Amino acid sequence: MDQIFVTIKHWAVGFGPAQGQPIISAIISVVLLIAVFASLFAITTVLERKGLGRIQNRYGPNRVGPFGILQPVADGVKALIKEDIVPRTADSVVHFLAPLVLVVPVFLALAVVPMGRNMVAVDMDAGVLFFFAVGAATELSVFMAGWSSRNKYSLLGAMRAIAQMISYEVPLILSAVTVIMMAGSLSTVKIIEAQAGYAGGLPRWFVLTPWGLTGFILFMIAAAAESNRSPFDLPEGESEIIAGYYIEYSGFKFALFFLGEYIGMFAVSGLAITLFLGGWHAPFSFLTWIPSYFWFFGKLLALIAVFIWVRGTLPRLRMDQLMNFAWKFMLPMALINLVTAGIWRFLSPGFSRWLICSLLVLGPYVMLARGLLLGSDVGKRTYRYAE
Amino acid sequence: MLGEGIVKGMAETARNFLGSYVKEDRLTTVQYPEERLPQKEAARNFPFLVYDGDDWQAGMRCVACQICEKECPPQCIYITKSKDKKPDHAGKAQIYPAIFDIDISVCMSCQICVEVCPFDAIKMDTEFELSTGDRFGDLLQHKNDLSKSNTYFRKLHPTEAAEADARLAAERAKAEAKAKAAAAPKPLSPASVPALAK
Numbered sequence: 218m219d220q221i222f223v224t225i226k227h228w229a230v231g232f233g234p235a236q237g238q239p240i241i242s243a244i245i246s247v248v249l250l251i252a253v254f255a256s257l258f259a260i261t262t263v264l265e266r267k268g269l270g271r272i273q274n275r276y277g278p279n280r281v282g283p284f285g286i287l288q289p290v291a292d293g294v295k296a297l298i299k300e301d302i303v304p305r306t307a308d309s310v311v312h313f314l315a316p317l318v319l320v321v322p323v324f325l326a327l328a329v330v331p332m333g334r335n336m337v338a339v340d341m342d343a344g345v346l347f348f349f350a351v352g353a354a355t356e357l358s359v360f361m362a363g364w365s366s367r368n369k370y371s372l373l374g375a376m377r378a379i380a381q382m383i384s385y386e387v388p389l390i391l392s393a394v395t396v397i398m399m400a401g402s403l404s405t406v407k408i409i410e411a412q413a414g415y416a417g418g419l420p421r422w423f424v425l426t427p428w429g430l431t432g433f434i435l436f437m438i439a440a441a442a443e444s445n446r447s448p449f450d451l452p453e454g455e456s457e458i459i460a461g462y463y464i465e466y467s468g469f470k471f472a473l474f475f476l477g478e479y480i481g482m483f484a485v486s487g488l489a490i491t492l493f494l495g496g497w498h499a500p501f502s503f504l505t506w507i508p509s510y511f512w513f514f515g516k517l518l519a520l521i522a523v524f525i526w527v528r529g530t531l532p533r534l535r536m537d538q539l540m541n542f543a544w545k546f547m548l549p550m551a552l553i554n555l556v557t558a559g560i561w562r563f564l565s566p567g568f569s570r571w572l573i574c575s576l577l578v579l580g581p582y583v584m585l586a587r588g589l590l591l592g593s594d595v596g597k598r599t600y601r602y603a604e
Numbered sequence: 605m606l607g608e609g610i611v612k613g614m615a616e617t618a619r620n621f622l623g624s625y626v627k628e629d630r631l632t633t634v635q636y637p638e639e640r641l642p643q644k645e646a647a648r649n650f651p652f653l654v655y656d657g658d659d660w661q662a663g664m665r666c667v668a669c670q671i672c673e674k675e676c677p678p679q680c681i682y683i684t685k686s687k688d689k690k691p692d693h694a695g696k697a698q699i700y701p702a703i704f705d706i707d708i709s710v711c712m713s714c715q716i717c718v719e720v721c722p723f724d725a726i727k728m729d730t731e732f733e734l735s736t737g738d739r740f741g742d743l744l745q746h747k748n749d750l751s752k753s754n755t756y757f758r759k760l761h762p763t764e765a766a767e768a769d770a771r772l773a774a775e776r777a778k779a780e781a782k783a784k785a786a787a788a789p790k791p792l793s794p795a796s797v798p799a800l801a802k
Contacts (some may be wrong), residue, residue: 235692270622272617275633530617546606586606 218552219508223335246338250327257517259289265525272529288316292472299468304367307465311365316470319358319477322351323484329405330487332512333497337406344405345397348488349390352443353456356382359452362474366465374461377536378452381442384543387450389439391551392432395558396423396492405488409496417504422495427574428558431582433493435551435553437523440485444478446524448531451539486520487513546585553581645761648728650708651717653750654768656693660751665725667692668701672717672726680710681717692723693772694779706750708734709743724768727757 233241263278263286270277278285303309327342331337341347356379363375397403400411412422423429442449448563452461462475490496495518497509511557557577564570624630634641651672653665673681684703692698717726729752736742758765 268621271621274620274624274630276631276635526614526617526621529621530613582606589606 219334221508222333222510243338246328247324249337251324254324254327254480254483255476257483257514258476259293261479261483261521262292262475263288264521265528268522268525269529269546272526277573296469296472299374301468301470302463302465303355306367308365308367311361312465313470315358315362315365316466316473316477318361319355320473320480322354322358323477323481325351326484327480327487330484330491331405331409331485331496332513333508336497336510340406341404343403345393345403345408345488345492346406348385348484349393352481353386355477358477362466363462366462368465370458371462371464374452374454374464377454377458378462379444380536381445381449381452381539381543384540385439385442385547388435388543388547388551390444391555392435392439392549393492395428395432395555396556399428399558399562400421405491405496409491409498412495413498415502420495420498420500422493422497422498424493426561426580427571428554428561429493431550431554431557431578433489434494435547435554437520437549440482440489441524441527442539444482444485446482447528448534449539450533451536454533472597482521482524486517486524489520490516541589544587550581551587554578556601612639627722643730643760645763647717647730649732650711650729650734650745651706651715651750652729652752653704653747654725654727654754654757655751656754658753660748660753662690663693663753664700664751665693665723666701667698667725668704669721669722671720671722675716675720677714677716678710678712680707680712681705682707691768694776695783696779701747704747704750705744707744709739724772727761727764727768730760 229245230238230242253350266288267277267279267285278288281287281291289502303312326348328338329341329348331340348403359378359382360375363371363373366372396408400408402408402411412420414421418423424433441447445452451457453463455460458464490513497513499505499507499509499512499579557574560577561570561574564573620630654665655661656665657776668683668685669682670685673679673683681755682703682705683701684699686702689699695775713728718728754765756767758769776788
């Protein structure tokens with residue numbers, strides 16, 4: 218049962234000619250990836266809208282189909298039949314390419330995320346590196362969209378997006394580096410293997426260590442910023458710069474942007490699962506009979522739920538708060554965490570290792586938090602010209 | 605402590621999320637086409653014509669005096685007087701509107717027509733589901749679309765309807781008393797004839 222998809226794929230590939238088998242195998246994987254994650258995107262949009270609705274004591278969409286579950290179909294039809302508007306002064310080639318440049322890399326990034334035992338499209342030796350390399354291409358797409366629209370708001374949004382994405386790329390990668398360091402490999406499959414097994418009833422996931430927990434939290438915050446999710450959605454800021462770099466996009470191009478953003482969120486959540494949450498491993502040894510892909514997608518949906526929950530809770534940051542948070546808190550914490558992970562590696566297992574490493578993380582957390590809040594003066598606001 | 609406020613906020617939203625499934629009164633949304641809130645008595649949007657009794661043509665209160673047409677700020681009322689006369693609610697022969705049109709795409713819901721009408725014939729409606737596929741034909745309402753019964757008006761604005769009914773009843777009583785006086789063998793004084801002609 219666990220290997221059912223792998224077996225079916227091997228059986229299907231066996232029908233092709235011998236020299237064509239690798240490419241047939243790749244095509245099957247790619248088609249399945251696109252189909253599964255595109256439908257997950259559709260489900261997520263409706264669940265997000267319903268969840269946000271409940272958070273705000275509303276019903277959310279409930280008109281199309283039973284309980285509104287067919288809402289994505291209606292949205293898709295609407296996106297397809299809408300007019301595709303390109304501004305007259307826009308750079309039409311770049312304007313056309315921008316959504317594609319977003320969607321292709323995020324699907325590429327999914328290729329190295331293992332979805333179950335032996336279920337990874339490409340098992341690369343430098344999987345994590347590949348993930349971050351293609352992930353960086355989304356920044357290019359955002360700037361292409363903002364620049365080619367020839368609109369002040371879209372350019373502002375793109376500028377904000379670039380500043381934010383580059384700032385948060387650093388803690389994102391640094392917090393991933395701790396895991397690479399401890400697992401001793403850049404391959405996503407090897408990293409998951411390093412988290413196999415159970416000790417004292419608990420899984421040996423990296424998140425259950427002081428440096429792993431810190432790394433996971435830092436990674437998730439940076440991931441929210443990377444995928445432009447609330448509270449880091451300044452580049453889109455509907456209330457200030459009216460959807461930012463999306464402003465001149467309509468119809469299916471906009472739908473592609475939307476898709477790319479969500480797939481990017483899934484990909485980065487998938488990497489977080491791979492790095493910190495033990496990939497497709499079951500949380501308890503008596504649950505290993507459940508197929509591995511159920512665990513992966515269960516964890517993925519849980520992380521998406523957290524993203525939605527955070528979006529329903531936190532207001533958008535200000536630009537200076539965003540930058541302060543990235544450079545004055547996230548970056549030092551990620552560096553300290555890197556050192557902590559090294560110390561953890563060379564201390565003998567036991568209670569003292571836990572205590573030392575927890576203090577090594579908590580102390581700087583308190584200090585950095587104080588430093589971050591010190592500058593923000595929350596006194597009574599004074600107006601110089603008004604009043 | 606950094607992060608404390610975030611935890612508090614997340615707890616609050618989680619309470620909202622779970623509470624909305626448990627407690628129905630948290631959800632303030634009214635599922636509009638199926639459920640609807642009761643209309644407020646003071647609500648108004650477009651005017652309609654009131655008629656007494658069951659037959660809208662016989663019971664029409666409007667006497668085509670055209671005051672509302674003249675007073676209407678956006679000029680959305682169009683009236684043509686009839687050639688013949690019909691008895692009004694008090695039994696007096698009156699002209700009636702041959703054509704009475706209101707263009708509700710022009711009407712601005714100011715209620716001035718209601719305030720100037722001396723016959724309590726035009727009142728404000730609360731009907732708001734007026735969307736139509738034909739914005740020229742269907743938004744120009746004719747006499748038959750505009751006519752609505754007095755019972756409907758009583759249901760819509762009970763206080764205002766009671767006042768209007770009392771006023772009309774007083775008028776009817778006065779007319780009856782006058783008719784009785786006229787039926788009595790006392791001829792009209794010659795002095796009052798020129799006054800009537802004027």
